[in-house]
Amino acid sequence: MNIEEKIEKNKQNIWQALDDYRAHTSSTEVLDDITDDFVNRLARDNAYAKMELRQLFRTSPVWNEELDALVINGTRTHNPDYERIRKLASDILAPAYEACDKEKRGLLNQAINFFAIPKGEKGAYVRAIQTLAPKAYASHKKRSRIFRALCDELGVSDDTAGSDFQRLYAQFADELSAKKIDFKFFVSLNPAHFLTMSNPKDDKRGCTLTSCHSLNSVSYSYNNGCSGYARDNYSFIAFVAADPSIPETLNNRKTMRQIFAYKPGNGLLLQSRLYKTVGGTYGVQTESKIYRDLVQREISQLEQVPNLWQTYNYFNNTHCTISAGSGFGGYPDWMYQNFGAKISIRQDMADSYEPFYIGTYGLCICCGNEIGNHLYCEDCGDEVDDDSSRCDSCDEFYDDTYPVYNSEGIEIYVCANCRDRYYAYCSECGEYYPKDEVITADDGERICNHCLERRKNNATEDKADKEMVA
Known part of the structure; x- marks a missing residue:
């Protein structure tokens, strides 16, 4: 076309x-x-x-x-193709496989099984990874990152742009996380x-x-x-x-x-x-x-x-x-x-x-000329019945309306009276939400559910980081 x-x-x-x-x-x-x-x-x-x-x-x-x-x-x-995952993992780890003895080759095969077998007991495979790369495995860690850490430990990683390792690892990570x-x-x-x-x-x-x-x-x-x-x-x-x-x-x-x-x-x-x-x-x-x-x-x-x-x-x-x-x-x-x-x-x-x-x-929807705001340019603005703004709560028109977020999380504009009557200010993000969605946090601040959830997530991440350091 x-x-x-x-x-x-x-x-x-x-x-x-x-x-x-x-x-x-x-x-x-x-x-x-x-x-x-x-x-x-x-x-x-x-x-x-x-x-x-x-x-x-x-x-x-x-x-x-x-x-x-x-x-x-x-x-x-598509869902992960575990045979392809096995093939990619084997190709990536081939240099390490060729350079090691029979016992270590057995551990490498067990480690590959951790990624290439979708179900079943993983204990032996985890132990093989821990033997080969003690710092690679963590229960909360993404499998692609575990594999990357294993590659780093075994000396097969190559961060050169366009390297075979980069190409194969990207395919491996993609396949591992594939989801239909x-x-x-x-x-x-x-x-x-x-x-x-x-x-x-x-x-x-x-x-x-x-x-x-x-x-x-x-x-x-x-x-x-x-x-x-x-x-x-x-x-x-x-x-x-x-x-x-x-x-x-x-x-x-x-x-x-x-x-x-x-x-x-x-x-x-x-x-x-x-x-x-x-x-x-x-x-x-x-x-x-x-x-x-x-x-x-x-x-x-x-x-x-x-x-x-x-x-x-x-x-x-x-x-x-x-x-x-x-x-x-x-x-x-x-x-x-x-x-x-x-x-x-x-x-x-x-x-x-x-x-x-x-x-x-x-573009102005009437004449098609460029404009910055609104749907009508100044010359076509007479098409609009009322230049004032409608309050999305009481449906009355006002010279000034203010942004708030309704119970569905959609930004709407309301008059000052409706804002003060039905909405509360979050001291953390600086936005207004329905009053029943703004609570008093442990530090005494009035915050919205979004900020409360973010605080919880940050606290969880901080705890996980400390556990990893320990």
């Missing part, structure tokens, strides 16, 4: 998404204002802006040109999916995964970020839909979505906040890790490099800052501590990756 064909397909996808978006909501005033000028420019801008990413994604066997997305499911992933997924995971460049990243407000089927990026509302200034993300160079949207067999759910019934960002060949991946139907970031670490792993594997395979990444919390990291592009009118949620955004740096680019910008100017 050439660039002009892609632009035409983008137009079709956008108009179809808008029809799907309005299908179950009574709030269509904003959608009714969207014009050909907006759709045509967004379709063209997206086709050119995402060209580099699209060229990379197109090399994947799971690329869907019609959807403009990777569609990853159980046919792309039972859902379809969409990794998309489609401007229609960006526009509908959050489900429509006032959906007759019940509000699910709505946010300040819901396109059919003027309550917030952030939903201009939908077209801002669709027009930048490096962001893509990853999501799960309620029922992929019903195409409209890709546009109006997403149950999870995240913005990722990657500059091809750069080795630096941003994973922004995870939004779910139930809302918030509390308790979503497992899903977030699965989605990140799927994206990392896909990118590494497409760039034909070892899938070896080091992941860090984005907030206050010492490696890099990924800034919002000029004029971006969306909500830069990756910058906030309590949203759990991550950056991952691939090992082959650890010394040469470069930060980049994501998000750019959005």
